[in-house]
Amino acid sequence: MAATQFVERHRGALTVALLALALAGAGAWIQRSLDRRPLVVQPGAATAPAVGSIRVHVAGAVANPGVYTLNAxxxxxxxxxxxxxxxQGADADSLNLAARLKDESRVVVPTARPTASAAKTPALPTASGQVGPINLNSAGQGELEKLPGIGPVTAAKIVEHRSKYGPFKSIDDLSKAQLVSASTLERIRPLVVVR
Structure with a gap:
């Protein structure tokens, strides 16, 4: 009789507990049945070509540097x-031309490195073939790389900064924009102009 009295006294709480237990069991059964659904693989899905387009920044020793839309x-x-x-003067052999591109990639085509004797020459030939100081506002990456202490990465940064922020107002802008160190700036100062 004690069990019957207990059930009668706690009938509401026992009903809620049994209902909660039934719901938990149903939830576990549904979750397990979802995990056992067969995985359907459509033929050719794994070998389908990438769909869509990507945007790639091409810089350095190319005819028309810029951002291009290509196929994924x-x-x-x-x-x-x-x-x-x-x-002209590009060193495409240093790149992996077969590498696949991803969206937001940047491809920088370097130029062939100048010889040590060419880097020490104070008067450098410009794009027009004239010998004289290099104009920071019109020089290409290849011309900038002929300057002592300026490699492909720094030359690309100078060209990119110029195209993004406009022409340089003075030679000291290279240091102010943190494109070259103070010592490199002093080495190239007699070799460059700003026009």
Whole structure:
């Protein structure tokens, strides 16, 4: 009789507990049945080509540096071709032309490194073939790399800064924009002008 009295006294609480237990069991059963659903693989889904387009920044020794829209899965060679191909003096052999590109990639085509004797020459030939100081506001990456202490990365940063923020107002702008160190600036000061 004690059990019957207990059930009668706590009938509401026992009903709620049994209902909660039933719901928990149903939830576990549903979750387990969802995990056992067969995985359907459509034929060819794994080998389908990448769909969509990507945006790639092509810089350095190319005919037309800029941002280009390419097909997803394109390679470095397609990015360079989209930029009009390599410029004279480009060192495309240092790049992996078969590498696949991803969205927001940046491809920098370097120029061939100048010889040590060319880097020490105070009067450097410009794009027009004239010998004289290099104009920071019109020099290409290849010309900038001929300056002592300026490699492909720094030259690309100078060209990029110029295209983003406009022409340099003075030679000291290179240091103010943290593009070159103070010692490099002093080495190239007699070799460059701002016009």
């Amino acid at each position: 899965g394109d390679r470095v060679a397609e990015a360079i071709a989209a930029a009009g191909g390599t410029a």
